[in-house]
Amino acid sequence: MAKEILTTQNIILKQKPETKWEAIERVGGMLVNSGYVTPKYLDGMKEREEKFTTYIGNGIAIPHGVNEYKNEIMETGLVIVQYPDGVDFGKGNTAYIVIGIAGKGDEHLEILTKIALTVQDKGNVERLRFAETAREILSIIEEGVM
Template sequence: MTKEILSAENIELGVQLASKEEAVRYVGGILLNNGYVKESYIDKMLEREAIATTFMGNALAIPHGTEDAKKEVLATGLSVVTVPDGVDFGDGNIVKLLIGIAGKGDEHLEILSQIAIICSEEENVEKLTQAATKEEIIATLNEVND
């Protein structure tokens, strides 16, 4: 039985986060609590953030681990967190949508490109950020796969 990459348990709506570090720990914590990663993966996410920000523009950040973090990943998964009030990712970059990624092997590259395609459309990011239900988020992120 393989784990679902994105299930409702991996989504949190309307979260308030005070800092980039708290934001990264939060999305990493969801992946940890739901069995996708070992605890050490969260440190790798923070390490990755220190090397280069995962802020992507369009109020979106995609925190993920460093290259060497793959051994900390138990199953490929995503966590999605909306932050209506935004969280500062530095340099005045305000993030309202966080998508945490853990990928086995090279699976995360495929996922990253899918998310990049979806979130290059500002209205999709808007739709995700404003989503009232977890189902709405799953539906929006799955649209590209259809």
């Protein structure tokens, strides 16, 4: 039975600052705990970050695994962690919203595109950064993604 791609249970608000590696571990662990991926998928997420940053601009990072780990994805899913004070993703790039993503087949490309369109609007990023409830974040994401 397919799961919902994003639920309020998969959104963490007001997370204290941590390193980008800790943030990647956090969202990867959330993907695992929600049943979207196997624990091995985290290795693919770290490998992706080592090769190319997953910081996409406008205060957003979207960690996800390299293609070699796609078989570790059990269901398409998203998790979101809000960092009001930011996470340093290197080279002066600060992420305020870190979105872990796992997509079956080519679904991740479609989801990434929709998220990118949503967060290219700095107003949406500010709304996400300072949202007070998981429902508020879910609504902002659903406006642009679903």
